[in-house]
Amino acid sequence: MKNYLIILIFLTGNLFAQEVDIVPALKSIESGNVERAKKILSELKLTNHADPSVLFLDAVLTKHGKISLGKYTDIYQKYPKSKYADASLYRIFSYYFSLGLYKKAGEYLEKLKKEYPGSPYIKSANRSIPDEKETLVYEEGPETEKENIKQAGFTVQAGAFLNSENAKNLSRQLQDAGYSTEIKTKEIGGSILNIVTVGRFDTDREASQILDFLKQKFNLNGRVVKLDN
Numbered sequence: 646m647k648n649y650l651i652i653l654i655f656l657t658g659n660l661f662a663q664e665v666d667i668v669p670a671l672k673s674i675e676s677g678n679v680e681r682a683k684k685i686l687s688e689l690k691l692t693n694h695a696d697p698s699v700l701f702l703d704a705v706l707t708k709h710g711k712i713s714l715g716k717y718t719d720i721y722q723k724y725p726k727s728k729y730a731d732a733s734l735y736r737i738f739s740y741y742f743s744l745g746l747y748k749k750a751g752e753y754l755e756k757l758k759k760e761y762p763g764s765p766y767i768k769s770a771n772r773s774i775p776d777e778k779e780t781l782v783y784e785e786g787p788e789t790e791k792e793n794i795k796q797a798g799f800t801v802q803a804g805a806f807l808n809s810e811n812a813k814n815l816s817r818q819l820q821d822a823g824y825s826t827e828i829k830t831k832e833i834g835g836s837i838l839n840i841v842t843v844g845r846f847d848t849d850r851e852a853s854q855i856l857d858f859l860k861q862k863f864n865l866n867g868r869v870v871k872l873d874n
Contacts, residue, residue: 664698664728665689674705674821682706697727704733708817710825714740731757735766739823743855745846799852800827800842803859803867812839819843819863845872 670685683706689699697720704716717733717740724730734757742750754770761767803819803826806812816826819841829840843859846852852869859865 665693665696667698667702670702671705679706697724698729700724701727701729701733704736705821708820710740710820713820725760731761731764731766734761735764735770736823738770740825743824743844745844745851745855798872799846799849799869800872801844801846801852801856801859801867802840802870803843803863803865804841805831805838806841807838809839812841815841819859822862842870843867 667685667689670682670689673679673682673685682702686699686702686706689696689702693699700716700720704713704720707713707716714737717736720727720733721730721737727733734753738750738753738757741747741753757764757770758767804812804815806815809828812828816828819826824843827842829842831838831840844852844855846855849869849871856867856869859867
């Protein structure tokens with residue numbers, strides 16, 4: 646899925662020649678050379694720090710989910726005609742969908758369809774959004790957010806690794822695709838495993854829907870697990 650999205654970015658990016666070309670950096674990310682992409686970003690910031698394409702590259706390279714969400718939101722709101730505005734909107738949609746915030750995700754999907762009807766990201770975002778009460782609530786502030794997270798009962802275990810770097814690589818891959826992840830350690834049979842989980846959900850059915858999607862798009866043999874609240 647990550648490579649597919651990068652290809653879409655290449656295709657749509659060619660339509661807006663007036664913005665800074667970040668395709669070389671995106672290609673570096675696609676090939677796994679993130680450090681080169683970071684170097685390109687640093688150089689671009691020196692002379693084009695306010696360019697929306699540069700801001701998008703910065704958001705892509707931001708590891709923290711909520712911080713990157715804020716950056717994508719700024720691009721979409723402040724630069725709606727940017728060549729990466731629809732990509733930013735898609736990333737916002739993916740972020741909320743991965744957390745089980747289906748109502749919120751649906752709102753951004755509708756924005757994507759209405760404001761960018763020709764966007765190739767519409768096809769990528771064409772997922773079945775359950776008609777369920779949202780799992781988490783962010784609008785009411787940090788305390789409410791923390792409280793609601795504790796109430797979630799299930800998550801998706803995407804992978805378990807003895808090597809912590811393998812866990813970090815998977816976590817980064819999923820985060821780049823817009824998913825919220827966590828890495829926890831667990832002792833099993835005398836070995837310490839690094840567990841990568843995706844999202845938090847009220848019910849195992851909601852978690853299973855994300856699990857099915859991850860299996861299809863990332864070829865992951867994960868499973869739904871109950872959270873220890």
